[in-house]
Each structure stands twice: as structure tokens, then as C-alpha cells.
Amino acid sequence: MDDKIAGITTEEHFASGHRACAGCGAALMARLALKAAGKNTIVVNATGCLEVFSTPYPETAWKIPWIHGAFENAAAIASGVDRALKSLGKRKDVNVLAFGGDGGTFDIGFQALSGAAERGDNFCYICYDNGAYMNTGIQRSGATPKYASTTTSPAGSKIHGKTEFKKPMPFIMAAHGAYVATANIAFPLDFIEKVKKGLAFNGPAYIQVFSTCPTGWKLGGGFTIQIARLAVESNITPLYEIEKGVVKISKKPSKVIPVDEYLKSQGRFKHLNESEIKEIQENVDENWQKLLDLEKNKSKMC
């Protein structure tokens, strides 16, 4: 029996001393995910902040086997690892975990992820979603929220940040028949539970973790957890699972706070006017209602 604090093991497989920014959500995400997966795990990492700050040769933060290939192919490499383990007769002994940022998952890595899910390859893919290509300098991705200012969707006088809402990746992955869950670094027990479930699932699992990026969001490093919590309490990033196509909401806020509470503390949203905040609020309400309806109807998404 290892030691546990609030039910979480004290065993660490992701070492401290890496080069992440202060308050990095991705580092916390990796640490928690490995606590869930344990030491018998092989990690595949897409190019991105996590890969860069954790492996400046000859240093590494990974105490378990880890591989990085390129930006858009983490899912395909994970397929190779999964099937090689199968061929060696070791598949049951080892977990395969893949990490990608939202750029490497929603956009450039989407084809490889879709292909792996379609094949039913057996690994848990975790997308740490901080809503932009942070590693390359905060460029807009398919996961960037509407009106967020990024370096390629700047808040200008004519165009006010990103012009589209976020791509609905969890639903897209659910349509592939994968185990799907959304999680949040401010809710570690829920996240750990979902990673364990994803790894135990016999087939592809997709977990999208809302992960604060103080650098990209123009936010103090001390607000990482607070802002992530507000994203759940405002229903901006609800926590839910989709199992066999059926939605189950993991946490319903007892008191839903207005989106403004979440938006106003972040530099990336500071240019927003009232009508834009209203539009975001309406979209959040609509998506939440859709989720409630899906849960209530138990209608299968695949």
C-alpha cells in the first residue's frame, strides 16, 4: 500500500525540476495522469509545451518509458506501441497513454487520432486543452474559445479576436465509439478516476482536460486552479463522460456563475464588449442545455 493524500497516491512518476512556466496546467495534468496510470505505463507525447519543457536533453522529467515523435502523430505512434505490446504478449501488463495539446489534437493530429480510434486501437489519449498553440507562441487553434485574443487572432479594432466557437472534439470522438471524458486540473480526483477508466476501457479512450495556461491567457501563475474551477462553475467547460455513446454529467454546479466572472480576470478576454459577453453566455447556456437533454434522453451518440 502506498501513501495517499485525499485518496491520491504520493508516488511520483513525473519529476519536478522541469522547465514549465510557473502555474503551468499541463505539468500538473501530466503529474496527475501518471498517478492514475502508475509505473507500468508507456507514454507517447506529441510535440508541444509538455514535451519541450520535460525533456531538454540530457534531462528528463519522465520516470517511466516515454517517446516523442512529431506534432501530429502521437496517436499513430501509440497505435504502434499498443500493437507491438500485443505482439509481445505484454498488452495486459502495460498501460499506453498518449498526451497532446489542443493544437496537436483538434487540428494537426486529428487525422491520426481519428484513424487510431476507428481501428479500435487500445490506448488512452489525453488532450490537455489550453485553447491555443501555446508552445509556438499562442496561436489560434480549433480549441480556442470565441473572441479570445491570440497572436494569430488578435483583438484588433475591426476583428475582436477569434471569430468561431470551439470545435466539439468530445462529441466527435464519441462518434468514433471511444470512451470519452472531459476533465479539469482543478478537479484532480475526477480526472484521476477518468484516466483509470480510460485505461481500463478495451479500446480507444479520449480525455480532454481543461488546462490553464497563465502565459497564454495573460493571467498570474497563482490563479491556475482558481480560473480552472471557474470554468466548470460557469458551465464553460462542463465535466462529463460519454460511455457507449451515452452522456453522463459528472458535476452539476450547485450555483452557476455568469461567464463574465471567468472571462474578466484573463488578459485574452479583456477587450470583450457587452454584446460579445452576452453571445458567449448564450452559447454556454445552449451547450449546457444540450448536455442536459442528451443525459436525460440517454440517446446514443454512436
Next chain:
Amino acid sequence: MDTHIVERLAEFINNGELNAEMIHVESEHSAISAAIGSEATGVRTFTATASQGLALMHEILFIVAGMRLPVVMAVANRALSAPINIWNDHQDSISERDTGWIQLYIESAQEALDTIIQAYKIAENHEVLLPVMVCLDGFTLSHVFEPVDIPNEKDVNKFLPKYNPLFKLDPKKPVTMGPIGFPDTYMEFRQETHEAIIRAKEIIKKTNTEFKKSFNRGYGDGVLETYKIEDAEYAVVAMGTICGTARVVVDEMRKEGKKVGLIKIKCFRPFPKEEITNCCKNIKNIAVIDRNISLGNEGALFTEFKSAFYNQENKPIINGFVAGLGGRDVTKEHIKKAFERTGKTNQTEWLS
């Protein structure tokens, strides 16, 4: 993917003749990426591709070599678009010459089979640890039938023992593969990879010798093969199936009393400079036939072949010819013309 190779492998697996996992990837980019994953986990891995598929792999080819993963891949050489064309030339693999893969070019179906077996032994040698591209002419070799002698499994297992990776992804002994190399370390990685592929030349030759001992078949010294050049004054230089036709041309011209021969370059990477200059000592005129064109310059083999002689005192006259692009037949007449034109031109000529 090259369809015939993969289709046959699928049949072998589905009929229980080959104990292997087949990953039905959605693209060549994912094929070579999955190969990274499986090879890194310690499993012998094979893939096949051609043309646009190889071009789609381009980014990842560097990564396979840089991570020192001994993947073996068959490339059924085909032309690149545009215009779209599915037929044979060497533009696809020649365009990947700087990726760090060993490249072996093939003349016959038998040589293709034998070289795939050798390729694993070369790639997995701990002095090498680099991927190997076995380049066989699309259609000319990949889609025609030729009788081949298939060596028995026991002998192959003896020649090529069980895979013994130097490093692998294993929770019992964790390693970090594919870290970021900053400017203070990146260059050493590149230099080590370069030194490994240079080192590979002797391993390729040694493997060819060992193969010859085990199976009574060999292909020159493993990096190049010559035909009737001992007393030749003229030689044609080529890669792949052109060499088969060139052998016939050499025989015919010899009957006419002409002192001609053939130099077949099997190993394009590493480039066998010393072996080339050594076999060309008495040759006066050389015609290099390229099944590719480095647009804006000349055929790639021509450029590299010439470079081997830069520091030599007695240089032969070397001319470049481009032939057989996009599936155009390379006929005996084309090869005869190349022999005739050597020394009479100072620019790359097109045999079309």
C-alpha cells in the same frame, strides 16, 4: 502504400502463415509513425510505400533515422506528381536521400527478397541502428511476376537471429526517446547519425558476404556490382532495373568488339565513393543514367558520381543522361545512345 506487397502480407497474416500484427493505418504518415511506436517497443517492423505516400512520410523519415530505429521499408519507386503519374522512376526515394535512411536499389525480384532479409541484419546491427529503404522499381518489379527462390525459414533465422534492440520502451527499464535537443547538443546527434551511416557501408558489404555464404547468392560487394568492366573503356552507370537491360546491351556491344561494361550502384546511401573510384581506374568514358532529375541541376546520381572523382588525378569523362521518367521505357537503344554520346556532350541529355 505499395499495394501488392501489403496485400500479400495481409494474406500471409490472415492465413496464419505469418505471425505478425498488421496496423491498417489511414495514411502513410501514420504508417511510418506507427512503425516508430512498434520498433521503439522492441518489435521488428516493416512497411511499404511509393511515390506520394513516401513524400507524405517525408517529415517522419528524419525522425526514424534520428531516433536510430532500424525500420525496414520497401519503396516501389514511382514518379511524383504533377502531372499525376503512377509509373516508375526514382524521384520519390532520391528526394529522401538526406533523411538518414540507408538506400539500397534493386535489379530483380530475387534481389528484392534477398535484400529485405539483409536489410534487417544491417539496420539492427548495433554499430548501425538506422532504417533501411529497399528501393525496387515500381511496376517493373512490384507488379510483374518472376520466379524466385525462397530460402527456408530455418536458414533465414540462422542468418537473421531474433531481434535484440539496444533500447526499447519497457517499464522495467524506462528510457526517454525523442527529447528536445538544444543548440548545445543537436549537432552531436546529427554527427553521430552521419558517422553511423558512413559506418554502415562496411556492415552492408559484410552482410552481403555472409548472405553469399549462407545462400550461395550475392550482389557484387553489397554496395555496387560491376559487369564486364575489367578491360572496359566505356561504362554505363545506373541503379535498379535499367541494369538488367544494360547487361544485355553490354553483351551485344561486346560482340561488336566494343570494350563496354556496367557499374550498378546498389547502395546510394551511404554513397560508395571509394568503391566507385576503385572500379573506374581504367575507364575512359562513363555514362551515368538517372531515373530522376534534380530540377534546376541534373540527375542526382550523376552529381554524386562525379563528386567521387574530385580529388582523383586521372578522371574519366563523365556524362549525365536522364531516362525513364514516369514509366517511360528505358530501351536498349537508349542505353546504346548513352554509350555513344559519352565524351561528345557537356550537358545532361534526355533519353526520351
